[in-house]
Amino acid sequence: MKFTEEHEWLRVEDDLVVVGITEHASEQLGDIVFVELPEEGTEVSKDDEVVVIESVKAASDILAPLDGEIVEVNEAIVNDPGKVNEDPLGDGWFFKMKVEDLSVLDDLMDEAAYKDFIG
Amino acid sequence: MGDLERTVFYDLHVELGAKMVPFAGYEMPVQYPMGVMKEHLHTREQAGLFDVSHMGQVILRGAGAAGALESLVPVSILGLAEGRQRYALFTDEDGGILDDLMVANRGDHLFLVVNAACKAADVAHMQAKIGAACEIEVITDRALLALQGPKAEAALSALVPQAADMRFMDVAILPSDFGDLWISRSGYTGEDGYEISVADDQAVAFARALLALEGVAPIGLGARDSLRLEAGLCLYGNDIDTTTSPVEAALEWAIQKIRRTGGERAGGFPGAERILAELDNGAARRRVGLLPEGRAPMRAGTKLFADEAADTPIGEITSGAFGPSIGRPMSMGYVPTELAAEGTRLFAEVRGKRLPATVSAMPFRPSTYKR
Known part of the structure; x- marks a missing residue:
């Protein structure tokens, strides 16, 4: 699993990149009450705002971690946003992306580096 | 900090x-x-x-205390029985709301609880206006x-x-x-x-x-x-302030008949002219509850529109959040009185999109006071 400075995690599954937010992010945001996901098939560039989440405290944007195409989104968290808090690394995933070259993930932080990053 | x-x-x-x-x-x-x-x-x-504990606790003492406080609030304080409390509003000369507060009659004195952010101003206001008529003690x-x-x-x-x-x-x-x-x-x-x-x-x-x-x-x-x-209750500084009158804020229930036109002690509080006229004829806008149709919370500052295409906002949301007990988002805000009827469908602009919300009765969840 890889991590971004935006507190997203990325995991390769069947040549697709699954993206979600970290436990740290989910704790900082507090109870999540609303998730708006992109349409499947959307082409995105790194740092595009692709997901809106709102917690009991505030709204936040989730940025695309890489260039690519959104091929699948997790509708279950739209209907039950609390899943993101309950299982951010599992059932609370956000979307799956198709990227041209999976080696771009090598530049991202591994778990140890992310742990250092959040202190 | x-x-x-x-x-x-x-x-x-x-x-x-x-x-x-x-x-x-x-x-x-x-x-x-x-x-x-x-x-x-x-x-x-x-x-x-x-x-x-951040809220202000104040005692008013002296035979003239209840009458004196009545000169600052559109509420019956002389009619408040011993051992009872009621909700009140400090109003200003323009009929706006300086603060909302609780007033209790404890026999030989009145006990007030006021908002934290307003307490210094409230005490100064009372000292200036009724300091000669009663003794004001701030409880510290x-x-x-x-x-x-x-x-x-x-x-x-x-x-x-x-x-x-x-x-x-x-x-x-x-x-x-x-x-x-x-x-x-x-x-x-x-x-x-x-x-x-x-x-x-x-x-x-x-x-x-x-x-x-x-x-x-x-x-x-x-x-x-x-x-x-x-519970449909106002937060001072969000839902009510000096730019909102008690009638606009839908707080008529806090103004007893005796302080209204035709009542024994009608008027005699700051902004009475406007507030009494609005009690008789209504105000141009009104605080209402709004239930968004979707799951996106509509928060304070969100602009409201009469329809999906309108250019000019007709009102604004003053409080909005997810309601855990009702399982959906909820808001309150101000709209023109002709759009304030329950069931009226309005649109809120959230992140550039016009999302529908319906004017709804408050409280959103029935209160469970032990009356």
């Missing part, structure tokens, strides 16, 4: 794992490890203990707790048995192991419960004794906000 004040419970909040934030000049707990959503639901299902050595929820009665009466005999808006001074407690059966969550003033030097022991009782958990400001919004 420089220059912020702390309540007597600061160390207890930190010990309980609270996340502290600046609020109205104080470092206050916004949430505990339970989190806002669970704290909200816990209060509705069991009992929540809130530190509201007592903390204030709110205990709210269906288990509040069982919890408080375990320590102070007579508390169980009080009804909604009763007040009493009851002796306890923690000194005299100044108790009212009231609160700001829509739940049955109490607000309790306790001497600073006994306050932490009292709070610990309450927290040790079955079902009582500490609750932060985050849940306090969603609880009061579900």
